[in-house]
Amino acid sequence: MANNPGNTQMRKSLAILEKELEAYFVSPIAYAVITVFLLLSGFFFYNILSYFNLQCLQYSQYPYMLEQLNVNEMVMRPLFHNMAIIILLITPLLTMRLFAEERRSGTIELLMTSPVTHWQVTLGKFGACFIVYALMVGITLLYTAVLMMHGEPDFGPILSGYLGLLLMGAAFISVGLLASSFTENQIVAAVISFGALLLFYMIGWLSNFVGTTMGEILSYLSIVEHLDDFVKGVIDTKDIVFYVSFVLFGIFVTVRSVESSTWR
């Protein structure tokens, strides 16, 4: 133990992570959220695919037009965007209990008086939520399998799209985690994170009405806008930097918020 302090520290985070994962699956939260997500995204997938089939049928007489129809562009891209919206609505429900519940039940006192740092606790919780999220999004790979069976989608943009979804989800979770650290009421935490996420989603809309520089900044801040490059198959450092720094900042502020929550 003493000769490998880093390992011990990792293990404490891992203990928190496993505890949170267990909590997700012992309570119905994870099942409910994942089920609703899959139902909604399945509905969108079916809807989009049916429309695509209809178009294929309509243009079947015109080989030139038929060539223009692209599974990636016409099915996966709108699907990713629709999923992003569902995720925006649903991640606050995954994150709301992370700190709020500990504060409500008083178990925060156990964590904060145990020899674990705020970072270990926060990272453990973030990790657990991210795993649930990745599992939820990962199941939708089945849709891709359906496309593979009946068509020839380009696999590159799909993979990069999923990478984008994971990064975006991580950013959503970091916002939710922060909101959860503010309060001992889960509903309040969910409302705050939902509001913040929606604001980050809509902030890009303002870019048309303000100056060019300001507009660029606002559209850069737009949390879903960065997903579009990934969905198109473009992995841009700019987007990765945005999401990664967003997540790190979110976690950093959460740690500070947890630290100071007992001071007030």
Added chain:
Amino acid sequence: MIEVDHVTKRFGNITAVRNVTFHVEKGEILGFLGPNAAGKTTTMRIITAFLPATSGTVRVAGNDVFEKSIAVRERIGYLPENVPLYNHMKVKDYLRFVSRVKGIDDRNRDSRLEHAIELCSIGDVRETIIGKLSKGYKQRVGLAQALIHDPDVLILDEPTNGLDPKQIIEVRELIKNLGGDRTIIVSSHILPEVSMTCGRVVIINEGEVVAEDTPENLTAKLKGSESLFLRIEGSPEGILSTIKAVPGVMSVTTNGEGGYEVDSDVGQDVRRDLAATLVGQGWGLLEMRPIGMSLEEIYLKLTTREESEV
């Protein structure tokens, strides 16, 4: 082992703890006594590094709780007033989680786990989901949690709160057994609790330490007067005036049923004079016995005196 020096804690305008100073030696069991909302929990939270003090310092085994918070937490076992349990977990899984968070390595985990379970006699519920346990078991699981990493220092905030009399005795015995090498602070608002288990008592009221001593010394020191209880037959008015006339008597009160309580100056034994006078005037003296001041009365006296001054 624990040095609390001039600790003050303010929440906004409210001062929860004001200039509290006390030291606890290694191996000592200290009782921390006070009415509800006196600042006991706040003080304990500061010692366990949960809350930072507004001013003043707390050292545990030489480490400042604010600067070397992690080192301090490794040595402290803390049972908060609201037992911090995850209700969805099984007892055994909960303790395993706590042991991991407290950094007990894999090799020692099982033996430490078993030891804590045995100490707190919760072996028969180890597979039970915590939410389904009775209050008494929950309290003991909380205690097991505090003990699991074999800490030098135990901070127990109202450990017998909400237990039935039999469980209270069990927990009391457990705390006594835990003493020895360990330094323990037990808070309570119930007196017998503290006088039975603790070698020394700190009484806190409205955020300030109002007394600190062994239960015996506290009793002796705070006795402002000697008290006697008498049972006398006859008309109360006459008896009262007779008693008041005896030299050395400070005050006398009656319970209206022939019982009288007589306070006299410290060190002055008025029993002989009192008896002679009463009998001489023809009153039927049925009973006379000295009343020692119980810790309970001292406690009430200390904590209510404060209130009347405010």
